Amino acid sequence: MVPVPYRDILTALRRLWWLPLLTLFLGGLAGYAFSAASTPLYTSSMQLFVSTTEARTATDFVQGSQFSQERVASYAQLLMGEELASRVNENLGLDMEPAVLAGKITATPVPSTVLIDVEVTDTSGSRARDIAGQLGSDFIEMVRVLETTPGASAPVRVTVVEGPSFHTAPSFPNTRRNIALGMALGLPLGLGLVVARTRLDRSVRDPETVGDLAGAPVIGMIMQDPVLDKQHVFDRTSTSPAAEGYRRLTTNLQFIDVDEPPRTIMISSAIPGEGKTTLTLNLAIALAEAGRQVAVVEADLRRPRVTRYLGMVSGVGLTNVLAGTAELNEVLQDYGDGSLSILAAGPLPPNPSQLLSSTQMKSLMEELATKNDFVLVDAPPVLPVADATSLAVFTDGVLLSVRYGFTRKDLVRRTAAALEQVGAKTLGVVLNVVPPRAEVSSGYGYRYDPGSTARAARHRWRRERTGTAPE
Template sequence: MSPERQDPMNLREVLDAVRATWWLLPLGAVAGAVLALVLALVQTPLYTSSTQLFVSTTAASSTLDAVQGREFSEARVQSYARLLTGRDLAGRIVERLDVDTTEGEVQDSITAAAVPGTVLIDVSVTDPRPERAQAVAEAVGQEFPGLVSDIEAPVAGGEPLVRVTVTDAPQLPTAPSSPDRFRYTALGIVLGLVLGVLAAVARRRMDRTVKVPDQAAELVGAPVIGTVLKDASLETRHVADSFSPGRAAEDYRLLRTNLQFLQVDEPPKVIMITSPAPGEGKTTAAVNLGLALADSGRRVTVIEADLRRPKVTRYLGLVSGVGLTNVLAGTADVEDVVQQYGDSGLSVIGAGPLPPNPGELLASTQMAALLEKLRGDNDFVLIDTPPVLPVADSVGLAVLVDGVLVSVRYGRTLKEHARQVGVTLERVGATVLGLILNIVPPKAELVATHGYGLEYGYDGARPARHKA
């Protein structure tokens, strides 16, 4: 079996993945917000005290001197901003304050930026202790003018060309400047949403189950001729109520219509219904398709040929004592074991006593002869058989029928299993008529796309229903 090729997902497939697992987004957002808030709470709070310095020239005897002095100051502020974060100033501050800190720590706590188009420099000091942040900021205003004076002093002596003054004294910070819990939380929510989308896409890419009709058809090599929505009543009664609010009965009628238009020149009459694995709705499909065909006036017989786990008679409330195995063993005639389901017009042949060799019985000449007899007496003969992959019972019978319907369950049937069923049936020369995409959740994307969820019920009195 060749590995499945993974094509890049387009935008629509991404949106479909997000819609199918929408709960991952709020879950990711909540998880991101909580994690970000925890990170903010465990971090050491930092306090920031700010000051502002004004740079000017010391001599301006004329208007021209004032203009030139301003240009000179603007050219200097960029360099002074670098000096403010240098080691020389940090050393002077440590000596002035005589605090338990190093020059490197003071240097790292200071940030400075020149205000564009001005001769102002904004200085900020960040420290875990608000008092020390204010003290260092005050020391900057006290020590930096002296540092500038030393640097800018003329070689021949005299007054420095530049003067630095404090225009905005630092204040004692009362609230931490970081971490910003609101910003952390908002960022955590955004990142959580992104991770939720990525998780939804990854989940779709890693999903090995059948969910897309076109994909299922490609895997098995046959078209999807029916889609049956999940109906809670079918899980208990297994027989669709034609007049209930659920959509299942109408889905089986659509399946009936599609089946009748397959191979118009030689329409199939003897049809085997199976599935890749257990629990994929094959028996329920066989029973309800039989009822839908009988409701349209067709003569229909359903054979309970799953001789390992027979369920047809139990679903329909019929007797399970005698049936198919008696006929194949020659101990009873067909007329002796056929049962009628109420006034529906549906005939049922139960499994009978369970044999030790079900595969041999289903592939026997006696089974072929029985099917030929039932072909002449019915418009349709539906055979419920075991799943294809666990046992070989269905494979031997598949060559005796006109065609096979494969029930695949949405979100449960594995892609590898669906592909293997197609390969197995093709190997023995069986004809796969189509697929039944079964038990599709009402919120599935294909339900809205194809209008499967739309209701159009009776308005007024309802006709009488069949009674079992």
């Protein structure tokens, strides 16, 4: 099993710091719940001393001590036997089976001594004390009878030297100990889950890893923005981190190859749901904002989204031009001030791959390139269908949208291999939908305070309404 690098574990801990805390809390809660659900048990303890009755000389004392130590182990077994339990049960008038009562008694010889520690555990503290007291009395009598021989006194005497004790607090469960034990088990469990999740997580989170897998640099990082989730395009006056990310991407894109900058760019992803269409539209808006003439081609002929996101007509477009039923200038739609034009998908055909790989498509791309500074093609995902790889050869390069924490590493590798197989050039990778609190955002200067952004928006609204600057 390949070990997880410490750097990845530390990164995961910063991202999943709440998981060990959660298991720590749940462990303590489980310990408390166990204590609350357990029946309280009370323990009464006492100590018995075993001695010989006939000892006059030092030798007698030594021999008597050895004799008593030999008896102690046997006496401990008698204390936990059913015979003695039956006597205690009868004398106390308990309605309890002797075996059950015997199970409540624990007798332990103290090593190298003539002492026996006895504990009685019961659901009632006072009953445990009564059982222990009666147990001592009945055991003393039992020993006297067992050790007495005809015509002689018993050579051994048992004396209760301590107890029986009485405790108002239960000996079981120990709530504090159980809570501490639960927390002690919960914390490493949470840490283990973090490590396991790190080991099992195959999604892309690191720009360097993405670049290595795709064989192209990460040229942009787009922050997650709830406005884009709903509207899909940012306002040209927006200063949100996502909008600034698209503007930075515009600058980086123009400097990919200074001698021969790419003009026709296919934008795609490994699988659906990685934000490629949103990336296409907002990159086009940012380029138009920078004074460039841009055309967007809705070439995803299976699940077109461009016109729907922009609220434009989708009835005629690319497929009509490729089929020869319409001219390009008849189906182009302007968006905004005219520096951005949209070529909708048109009617969805039964053979998208054949249309996108046709000579008509190649001619169309060349025509659009002569009339625009940039042509952005919103293509289908690379892996599910062959449409994107067929279309990629007609463009100057491919821009891959990779969604942070969503796209798997193996999918990025397979996408790069598929593009390389047809000779397409991967211009770069855009790490998309990056959470504002992600570790990588700080390294790229994207981390921001959502509260400050909200306050800035309120200040702008106040200025527009009152015409005054905020304090």
